[in-house]
Amino acid sequence: MPSAPDPARLSLNTATTRAQWGLAQAIEGCARHGIRGIAPWRDKLAEMGLQEAARAIRAHDLTVTGLCRGGFFTAKNWLDDNRRAIEEAHVLGARCLVLVVGGLIPGSKDLIYARDRIRECISIILPEARQAGVPLAIEPLHPMQAADRACVNTLEQALDVCDALGDDGRSAQCALGVAVDVYHVWWDPKLEQQIKRAGKRVLAYHVCDWLVPTRDLLNDRGMMGDGVIDLKLLRTWIEAAEYAGFHEVEIFSERDWWRRDADDVLRVCKDRYLKSC
Amino acid sequence: MPSAPDPARLSLNTATTRAQWGLAQAIEGCARHGIRGIAPWRDKLAEMGLQEAARAIRAHDLTVTGLCRGGFFTAKNWLDDNRRAIEEAHVLGARCLVLVVGGLIPGSKDLIYARDRIRECISIILPEARQAGVPLAIEPLHPMQAADRACVNTLEQALDVCDALGDDGRSAQCALGVAVDVYHVWWDPKLEQQIKRAGKRVLAYHVCDWLVPTRDLLNDRGMMGDGVIDLKLLRTWIEAAEYAGFHEVEIFSERDWWRRDADDVLRVCKDRYLKSC
Secondary structure (H helix, E strand, C coil): CCCCCCHHHEEEEHHHHCCCCCHHHHHHHHHHHCCCEEECEHHHHHHHCHHHHHHHHHHCCCEECCEEEEECCCCCCHHHHHHHHHHHHHHHCCCCEEEECECCCCCCCCHHHHHHHHHHHHHHHHHHHHHCCCCEEECCCCHHHCCCCECCCCHHHHHHHHHHCCCCCCCCCCCEEEEEEHHHHCCCCCHHHHHHHHHHHEEEEEECECCCCCCCCCCECECCCCCCCCHHHHHHHHHHCCCCCCEEECCCECCCHHHCCHHHHHHHHHHHHHHHC | CCCCCCHHHEEEEHHHHCCCCCHHHHHHHHHHHCCCEEECEHHHHHHHCHHHHHHHHHHCCCEECCEEEEECCCCCCHHHHHHHHHHHHHHHCCCCEEEECECCCCCCCCHHHHHHHHHHHHHHHHHHHHHCCCCEEECCCCHHHCCCCECCCCHHHHHHHHHHCCCCCCCCCCCEEEEEEHHHHCCCCCHHHHHHHHHHHEEEEEECECCCCCCCCCCECECCCCCCCCHHHHHHHHHHCCCCCCEEECCCECCCHHHCCHHHHHHHHHHHHHHHC
């Protein structure tokens, strides 16, 4: 049996309460509920203002477990946008900048080109991120989001990019690694093997659950324990890779959790993290 | 540039017209439109009656490119049901019996066990299928269907099962191979490599398209050319593996193709097969 989850390592990804709360409220909410980590999304960060957010997060001594998100290399202004994201992550002291890499080039069916291009784009921003002390975390997204959100779709593929760009996870400070979100990778027959391969390159770990049935390809994620993912098993794999970071709850849920009182949501997150993760 | 698709190798998977037609109508429809292959589903086959269906298919000299489906090893009566499916495929002279293997055991989160069990179940029915001259085609299903329909989710994984059960694709008659459905595998970074590995174990090739956005996890497939799958490229990979079988159109489409006149659907299938595949 694995050890019980450590309450001090729970983090709130603000997507979980994005329908109810701005970032200031989410920061206050985490402080109120004793949640020690937070992962802001950049739209909410912009609303609140970067400096004010940084002050509030410091005032409550929260750890920024990741900034969501950089990437989307399919966008016209991808380079400027990623530079801004790196700067923001630096100001917040974020443990990583999560890269959702983007899908096919609009109008194109060339998946191989799209994937090659992603590797090139990351290679361009990587030196700047390294200089700013902001590790980049490539997040493989579920294959059902390959066309429109991210054409990096397995952990193996993400690690191949890391390898190609020269981060094999052996240096003291990992500049390019991965974000492992259970929702995207739980189905993967090679998951245990690839988490092992990732080792210290696991920069973030996101939890939620896969509902049966799933009624929407984007916004129908479940609370931990309500679906079919064996979260306790996955935690043993992550811990075997010596991941010592936070467990970040990220739930997109149009029909359920976004409609509830956000304080209730945080209570359930804490409870389920201890019971089901 | 690859050669143009051969009109004589188009097949209709009857799921494409399942809302409009019974099997007798689909057989007549194929004959009327000069479509030379057909892949029946077993519910429609039962409605028509096996012997009558076999007679009608023979009368029109259609090739049965596959019988859908065996598998679902999670069902209580899986063994009897698969034996019946093998017998039906034998009577129809089907080129393969497609195996949709089933997902998690209801109530369980143990994906590793579910996958091990599938290998065992296939090993039990394989000798009977071999004796009946019915090749079994494991169909990897899209990862979004891992929990409830099939926990074989990549071609690599399906081929690992084939390898484990002793069919390496080198014998003259392949008894255990794979069904490659573009909808399920198009996103896979290792697709070209694994199709090459499959070689003569590709027993069926299914076409349709991936729509953006996709509004349902099961029944929102697109007509070839309406989505983002590079079907022409995939055909070059399949042909490089010396696949010489049919291209079977299988479109589950609650909102669109199931609502149209079925003769129109067949006309569009033929047209798009020539233009977009």
